Amino acid sequence: MSMPLTVSRFLMPPISLIGCGASKAVGDYLKKLGAKKALIVTDQGMKKFGTADSIKQCIEEAGLQAVIFAGAEPNPTDLNVADGVQAYKDNGCDSIVSLGGGSSHDCGKAVGIVSTNGGKIHDYKGIDTVPKPMPPFIAINTTAGTGSEVTPAAVITNTENHVKMVVWSINVSANVAIDDPELMVGMPPALTAATGMDALTHAVEAYVSLGHNPKADALALKAIELIAKYLRKAVANGQDMDARVGMAYAEYLAGEAFSSAGLGIAHSLAHQPGSFIGLPHGVCNAIFLPLVCEFNMNACLERYADIAKAMGEDIAGMTEREAALLGIEAIRTLSADIGIPSGLTELGMKEEDIPEMAEWALKEVCTPTNPRTTTLQDMVDLYKKAM
Ligand SMILES: [Fe+2]
Numbered sequence: 001m002s003m004p005l006t007v008s009r010f011l012m013p014p015i016s017l018i019g020c021g022a023s024k025a026v027g028d029y030l031k032k033l034g035a036k037k038a039l040i041v042t043d044q045g046m047k048k049f050g051t052a053d054s055i056k057q058c059i060e061e062a063g064l065q066a067v068i069f070a071g072a073e074p075n076p077t078d079l080n081v082a083d084g085v086q087a088y089k090d091n092g093c094d095s096i097v098s099l100g101g102g103s104s105h106d107c108g109k110a111v112g113i114v115s116t117n118g119g120k121i122h123d124y125k126g127i128d129t130v131p132k133p134m135p136p137f138i139a140i141n142t143t144a145g146t147g148s149e150v151t152p153a154a155v156i157t158n159t160e161n162h163v164k165m166v167v168w169s170i171n172v173s174a175n176v177a178i179d180d181p182e183l184m185v186g187m188p189p190a191l192t193a194a195t196g197m198d199a200l201t202h203a204v205e206a207y208v209s210l211g212h213n214p215k216a217d218a219l220a221l222k223a224i225e226l227i228a229k230y231l232r233k234a235v236a237n238g239q240d241m242d243a244r245v246g247m248a249y250a251e252y253l254a255g256e257a258f259s260s261a262g263l264g265i266a267h268s269l270a271h272q273p274g275s276f277i278g279l280p281h282g283v284c285n286a287i288f289l290p291l292v293c294e295f296n297m298n299a300c301l302e303r304y305a306d307i308a309k310a311m312g313e314d315i316a317g318m319t320e321r322e323a324a325l326l327g328i329e330a331i332r333t334l335s336a337d338i339g340i341p342s343g344l345t346e347l348g349m350k351e352e353d354i355p356e357m358a359e360w361a362l363k364e365v366c367t368p369t370n371p372r373t374t375t376l377q378d379m380v381d382l383y384k385k386a387m
Helices: 022-032 044-048 051-061 078-090 102-117 189-208 214-236 241-261 265-277 281-299 301-310 320-337 351-363 376-386
Strands: 015-018 037-041 065-069 095-100 137-141 153-158 163-168 176-179
Touching: 015 022, 015 241, 022 051, 022 095, 022 137, 022 176, 037 051, 037 078, 037 102, 044 051, 044 095, 051 065, 051 095, 065 078, 078 102, 078 153, 095 102, 102 137, 102 153, 102 163, 153 265, 163 265, 176 241, 189 214, 189 241, 189 265, 189 281, 189 301, 189 320, 214 241, 214 301, 214 320, 265 281, 265 351, 265 376, 281 301, 281 320, 281 376, 301 320, 351 376
Parallel strands: 015 176, 037 065, 037 095, 095 137, 137 176
Antiparallel strands: 153 163
């Protein structure tokens, strides 16, 4: 095993609670953090289906207060963040509970950053640019994908130029992360598929990242194994609790893996159609992942062979190259089996946007840890292949 030449950074992870019913502990943990009144940052779906009210009730039963802010949109924007900060101040809140998938957590984290540091979220884009910690923060996750409940990152769309701003800092970690599979049962098949492929992209990109290390390797390979075993089942039958629990662990492990090792250009490429025309993050990642694996393969054939094995493929007697290709094929087959579209054209992406998207993708914080050196022309070519 080759060891990384850089110093690995193991950021302090949040305390994690995983399991059916884990979200009921939210009030107790807010109390332990010294909170009195929480802003629940969530989306319209969580409000409509009553999940936000149930969490509010759990908090109130612990003797605390809570206010619901349901303004986190998919691919949350700087405007959502400004509204959330206003709600936090107007209601005299002292803590935040983000409830939902990555959009709610990212929006909640950004509200937390601005409420303690002042200014606007644009001031904090980049790495280690957040001086003060967020207020006490609990992330309750209801999808099995983004890993945002455990990562030290928030991704917010700048509405002025439609580009995603990535904020990555030790001060952007939740204090407590809760993954409750009972709250994931209601996810429709398409969302289960998209978020599951996002988790797979985290695990694969972390495993081949230039920042890879033994801790992240162990987490990433286990996540890939669990996704190969459970994602089809979770999409086929959302009530299959074994599959939901398996995917909850998988997305948590993948989130921890990329918090430690970083990501690669599947994410750099995927963020742009997300911010340009609002395409779902998981679907974009699923489309780019096999293309990026083929592009990167020569940089670390042995790692792609490991991925094939973790995907459940029999690689006995194969060369590393044959095994790597088999693993990439297994990723494509999984994607097709769970109904992910095969290209961006059918989702409304325009060829004319490619030059600008490629430039932004090259500048992304995920690009430097990609195992193969990437040029602007490479980004253009990958976008063209993904159409
Ligand atoms: Fe992601």
